[in-house]
Amino acid sequence: MHIPDGYLGPNTYLAFWIIMIPIWYYAGKRLSRELRSRQVPLLVLAAAFSFVIMMFNVPIPGGSTGHAVGGAIIAIVLGPWAAVIAITVALVLQALMFGDGGITAIAANCFNMAVVMPFVAYYTYKLFSGNTEITSSRRVIAAGIAGYISLVAAAALTGFMFGIQPILNHTPEGIPLYMPYPLSITMPAMLIEHVFGFGILEALITALIFAYIQRTDSSLLYGEKSVAQKNKMKNTVPT
Amino acid sequence: MEKIVRNFAIGLALLIILTPLGLLAVGETFGEWSVEEVEEKLGFVPPGLEQLSSIWGAPLPDYAIPGSSDSMTVSAAAYILSAVIGVAICVGLLYFVGKKVAKD
Numbered sequence: 001m002h003i004p005d006g007y008l009g010p011n012t013y014l015a016f017w018i019i020m021i022p023i024w025y026y027a028g029k030r031l032s033r034e035l036r037s038r039q040v041p042l043l044v045l046a047a048a049f050s051f052v053i054m055m056f057n058v059p060i061p062g063g064s065t066g067h068a069v070g071g072a073i074i075a076i077v078l079g080p081w082a083a084v085i086a087i088t089v090a091l092v093l094q095a096l097m098f099g100d101g102g103i104t105a106i107a108a109n110c111f112n113m114a115v116v117m118p119f120v121a122y123y124t125y126k127l128f129s130g131n132t133e134i135t136s137s138r139r140v141i142a143a144g145i146a147g148y149i150s151l152v153a154a155a156a157l158t159g160f161m162f163g164i165q166p167i168l169n170h171t172p173e174g175i176p177l178y179m180p181y182p183l184s185i186t187m188p189a190m191l192i193e194h195v196f197g198f199g200i201l202e203a204l205i206t207a208l209i210f211a212y213i214q215r216t217d218s219s220l221l222y223g224e225k226s227v228a229q230k231n232k233m234k235n236t237v238p239t
Numbered sequence: 240m241e242k243i244v245r246n247f248a249i250g251l252a253l254l255i256i257l258t259p260l261g262l263l264a265v266g267e268t269f270g271e272w273s274v275e276e277v278e279e280k281l282g283f284v285p286p287g288l289e290q291l292s293s294i295w296g297a298p299l300p301d302y303a304i305p306g307s308s309d310s311m312t313v314s315a316a317a318y319i320l321s322a323v324i325g326v327a328i329c330v331g332l333l334y335f336v337g338k339k340v341a342k343d
Contacts, residue, residue, distance in 0.1 A: 004271055006285075006292035032340035040337035041244040045251060047329035052254045052322050055302060057264035065264040089329055097328075098321060099297030162270050169287060177287030179270065180277075189269045216243050 001066070001158050001190075002054075002094065003109055005102030007179040008161060009169035016107040023115055024088065030081035039078060042220065043086055046074040051090040053205070054100075060197035068202040069154070072147035073209045075118030076125050079222035083118035084110075108161055112154040121150035121206075122222075134218045140211045147206030148199045152191065155198075159183075159190030255322045259315035299324075 035043065050070040057065045075083040088110050094100040101109045128142030163183030166176040179186070213220055267276065274292050278284050299305070302321035307313050 002271060004292065005294050006274075006288035006290070007270060009287060035337060035341045036343055037338075037341040038241075038343075040334065040341050041241070042247075043337050044330050044333045045244070045247050047333050048251055048326040049247075049254075051325040051329050052251065052258060055258045055261050055318070055322055055325075056254075057261040057268075059264040059266055063266040065266045065268055067261070086333065089333060090325070093325055093328055095295075095297075097297055097299055097324065098302050099295065099300040100302070102291070103295040104291060158270070171286075175283075176285045178285055178291075179288070180281055180285050186270070193269070213243070216246075217241075220243065 001069070001109070001113060001155060002091075002101030003105040003158065003161065004099075005104050007102070007165070008105055008108055009165060009178045010104075011168055012161060012165065013104045013108055016105075016111050020107040020110055020115075023084065023111075027081045027084035027088075031085050034079070035082065039082070039220075043078060043082055046070075046078055046083070046086040047089045050074060050087050051093065054090065054094065058198065058201060060193055062193070064193050064197075066193055066198045068147075068198060068205050069113050069117060069151060070202075070205065071113055071117035071154070072121035072125075072150045072202060072206040073143065075122040075150075075222075076143055076146065076206070076210060077213060077221055080118040080122040082222075083122075084114050087114035087118065112157050112161075116157055117150045117154040120153045121146040124149050134221065134224055135214060139214065140207050143210035144203040144207035148203035151202040152194045152199045155190045155194035156187065159186040159188075162186040162190070251326065255319060255326060258322045259318045262311070262314055262318055 053070040054067050056067050058067060059065050069087070071083060071087050074086055078086065091101060091110050091114060092106055095103050095106050095109070125139075125142050125146035128145050129136075129139045132138045160183070162179045162181065163186035165179035166182050169177040171177065181189075218224060272280070274284055274289055277288065299317070299321055302318050303309075303314060304317045304320075307317065
């Protein structure tokens with residue numbers, strides 16, 4: 001899902017830089033407003049985990065390889081805005097140091113994997129969790145579904161960015177300048193492998209890590225109050 | 240360090256050691272072909288793609304040491320090294336930023 005240099009024309013990759021700059025700025029503001037010291041180690045591990053999990057290429061039938069992103073569990077644990085920062089750090093590093101994803105395409109890749117993915121994941125998790133207790137097993141399922149849908153959404157968007165290139169960028173003779181394949185090829189290619197392959201992997205990873213945190217210390221989850229905070233609230237007499 | 244953080248750190252260390260498993264996956268990734276692979280597929284290289292594809296030279300392209308032998312042992316070592324470098328930079332950078340901005 002890491003779009004390399006040369007696959008998106010300047011009109012597309014510049015548009016995503018323009019979209020991403022305010023998103024990064026706002027995510028940074030939110031992070032500095034909301035981050036608790038207790039979450040710092042988790043934020044650090046989240047970026048590192050995302051970086052490493054994307055190196056785990058998994059083959060699927062049909063001769064294609066791909067990977068999970070870890071974006072869903074990061075969004076559920078740290079919140080979507082912190083996830084934007086953590087996954088962006090991993091993606092920028094992959095592009096600059098390891099040539100995984102192009103440098104012109106950093107913003108487009110971040111939009112797919114560091115914005116769309118965590119937000120879709122977070123709200124899918126919220127939707128399927130409903131009003132259940134934080135310890136409810138329904139939330140494990142909700143986390144799994146969030147992982148699945150969010151990765152498929154990011155893949156679909158990547159396929160869309162690829163597929164509009166021959167329409168947006170071609171010579172007067174109709175020769176494509178960048179990604180040569182049209183939507184009718186790029187969309188199914190990206191969707192099929194993520195719907196039947198990597199999406200399931202992302203779902204399993206998300207559900208597993210979620211279940212572990214839920215059983216160990218659910219107060220770490222985004223939006224949950226710690227025991228100390230709950231007691232404080234109980235003891236506060238409204239005046 | 241909280242126990243849960245320590246366990247995650249251990250899990251991450253295990254993942255790093257296991258990253259070379261990712262090298263066993265042979266096959267291409269859609270839309271991530273090299274210029275040569277594109278030429279093989281189409282019989283030509285789209286001019287913009289050719290021009291932009293070499294805009295950046297990463298120091299460790301594809302998590303490998305450029306010019307080193309492509310034996311499995313060397314690739315696996317380079318892959319683990321890449322993971323260690325990546326994790327070290329992520330950890331260093333976000334720890335610094337996190338400590339600066341975190342409340343309470």
